[in-house]
Amino acid sequence: MVLVICALWGLWEAYKWLWETAGWTWPFAVNDTTMPHLHDVVAAFWQPTTTGGPPLIRSLLNAAWFTCKEALAGFLLGGTIGFLLAVLLSQSRFLERGIIPYIVASQTVPILAIAPMVVVGLGSKGVAGWKAVAILAAYLTFFPVAINTLRGLQSVDPRAVELMHSYAATRWRVLWRLRVPSSVPYIFTALKISATASVIGAIIGETPASIQSGLGGAIVNFNQYYSLEPTFLWATNVVCAVLGILFYLAVAGTERLVLRKAPEHFA
Amino acid sequence: MSGPAAASVVEIDGVSKSFRTGVTALQEIALAIRAGEFVSLIGPSGCGKSTLLRIVGDLIQPTSGSVTVNGKSAHQARLDHDYGIVFQDAVLYDWRTVARNVSLPLEMLGWDRSRRRARVAEMLELVELTGFESSRPWQLSGGMQQRVSIARALSFAPPLLLMDEPFGALDEMTRERLNMELLRIWEKAGSTVIFVTHSIPEAVFLSTRVVVMSARPGRIAGVVDIDLEQPRTFETREDARFFELITVVRETLAAGHGGDAPRAGTAEERF
Numbered sequence: 216m217v218l219v220i221c222a223l224w225g226l227w228e229a230y231k232w233l234w235e236t237a238g239w240t241w242p243f244a245v246n247d248t249t250m251p252h253l254h255d256v257v258a259a260f261w262q263p264t265t266t267g268g269p270p271l272i273r274s275l276l277n278a279a280w281f282t283c284k285e286a287l288a289g290f291l292l293g294g295t296i297g298f299l300l301a302v303l304l305s306q307s308r309f310l311e312r313g314i315i316p317y318i319v320a321s322q323t324v325p326i327l328a329i330a331p332m333v334v335v336g337l338g339s340k341g342v343a344g345w346k347a348v349a350i351l352a353a354y355l356t357f358f359p360v361a362i363n364t365l366r367g368l369q370s371v372d373p374r375a376v377e378l379m380h381s382y383a384a385t386r387w388r389v390l391w392r393l394r395v396p397s398s399v400p401y402i403f404t405a406l407k408i409s410a411t412a413s414v415i416g417a418i419i420g421e422t423p424a425s426i427q428s429g430l431g432g433a434i435v436n437f438n439q440y441y442s443l444e445p446t447f448l449w450a451t452n453v454v455c456a457v458l459g460i461l462f463y464l465a466v467a468g469t470e471r472l473v474l475r476k477a478p479e480h481f482a
Numbered sequence: 483m484s485g486p487a488a489a490s491v492v493e494i495d496g497v498s499k500s501f502r503t504g505v506t507a508l509q510e511i512a513l514a515i516r517a518g519e520f521v522s523l524i525g526p527s528g529c530g531k532s533t534l535l536r537i538v539g540d541l542i543q544p545t546s547g548s549v550t551v552n553g554k555s556a557h558q559a560r561l562d563h564d565y566g567i568v569f570q571d572a573v574l575y576d577w578r579t580v581a582r583n584v585s586l587p588l589e590m591l592g593w594d595r596s597r598r599r600a601r602v603a604e605m606l607e608l609v610e611l612t613g614f615e616s617s618r619p620w621q622l623s624g625g626m627q628q629r630v631s632i633a634r635a636l637s638f639a640p641p642l643l644l645m646d647e648p649f650g651a652l653d654e655m656t657r658e659r660l661n662m663e664l665l666r667i668w669e670k671a672g673s674t675v676i677f678v679t680h681s682i683p684e685a686v687f688l689s690t691r692v693v694v695m696s697a698r699p700g701r702i703a704g705v706v707d708i709d710l711e712q713p714r715t716f717e718t719r720e721d722a723r724f725f726e727l728i729t730v731v732r733e734t735l736a737a738g739h740g741g742d743a744p745r746a747g748t749a750e751e752r753f
Binding site for chain 2: 372374375377378379380381382383384388392393396397399
């Protein structure tokens with residue numbers, strides 16, 4: 216991993232050097248604004264954002280913690296809604312056919328468009344901004360969980376279902392003893408997708424909602440000063456990526472704990 | 483119907499099954515199975531033997547006709563836990579240990595933990611898998627998995643055991659060993675067995691009666707009584723009578739229609 220990072224670092228700097236020296240302008244002109252030195256980006260973490268203020272890393276970590284809260288709440292909420300929705304839809308072909316198109320349609324509405332409505336609407340009811348953003352993150356999270364879990368619940372071995380029928384098992388028993396456990400690999404696949412989606416949802420949710428305290432707010436803020444201090448925005452991007460990766464790793468780690476029990480089943 | 487109906491465990495009466503595609507899988511099947519019998523269903527692919535097994539087990543519904551099990555409908559029998567089912571594949575739950583796979587039906591029946599544990603130990607001993615309680619299904623060989631599946635089917639002592647080509651996916655040696663083991667279990671458990679197979683020697687070796695079916699539409703071509711000595715042993719397969727009966731079954735299969743199996747004493751009586 217260290218090797219990969221070093222190689223990417225080298226590529227970045229080599230590209231920058233080559234394009235600057237040769238004066239090439241395709242696909243874009245390279246200079247310290249468009250492609251700052253990576254060591255400058257790293258150094259930016261310890262620069263104060265305002266004269267005499269705390270270093271950038273401090274405010275970014277605060278922002279990351281804020282966004283992390285939103286994303287985690289959104290992930291849990293969306294994951295739960297997605298799972299329950301899948302269980303509901305798996306119980307009836309009629310429900311599934313009727314509701315799936317609306318679930319798909321919900322994902323075609325850009326989150327940028329609904330973010331202000333949700334934040335302002337809930338804000339007028341006295342709901343804190345971060346909770347509203349969590350709902351936006353949930354909006355991105357529930358979809359993969361619902362679709363994958365539904366697929367998992369439906370793709371159970373038909374003979375295993377016959378076996379349960381031969382025990383005169385109720386629908387509820389078939390669901391909890393057979394369908395849900397056999398969908399676990401599908402659910403984890405969905406949760407891995409959702410983990411990063413919830414972070415992105417939280418960041419994007421903050422921007423149109425004008426919430427300043429999170430990473431989305433930091434991106435909007437540093438975007439405005441990009442021509443003066445491009446490294447701040449790059450540094451923010453690094454923190455966003457790290458947060459997304461941590462979310463992913465948390466789910467992947469949980470999956471590994473669970474699959475230790477039955478590796479081949481989850482392979 | 484002929485035969486002592488009162489002693490019948492399974493009474494199949496004029497059962498037909500057509501699928502929506504227009505295929506007639508079964509036509510006018512009539513068969514009575516007595517308590518403690520080991521009956522094999524044999525026939526070419528598409529003769530509806532698995533379909534018949536599923537109809538008896540109330541997993542699919544016949545288009546017409548009826549199945550009576552212990553004097554009740556197949557549906558009621560299923561609700562009363564009268565069936566133990568074994569498929570070609572073991573169909574074990576990978577997320578459960580061997581012991582918890584065997585105890586699955588017992589959980590459904592609401593047995594308490596200590597009673598379950600005692601029965602699971604007993605069943606694993608019966609199929610000679612003691613010591614594998616906490617193994618995972620995928621750690622076992624195909625033959626061992628199928629033994630777990632038999633232990634699971636017998637765990638709640640169902641009066642009727644339905645087996646759909648249970649040894650079809652196993653190699654010949656494992657198959658012969660499991661045949662012996664199945665007979666031992668059958669004698670001990672005293673249940674009635676309906677056994678679907680593709681193999682004539684297997685059917686003859688295991689059964690008290692072999693029901694030969696023909697395809698398109700699925701019908702009973704003949705019923706061959708297997709009068710080999712009980713209990714069957716390793717030597718049974720070398721018995722001259724064993725080969726005679728194989729020939730009878732083969733000829734009945736080839737004829738495709740009942741009535742011309744010379745040594746099958748009861749074939750004409752019943753149909």
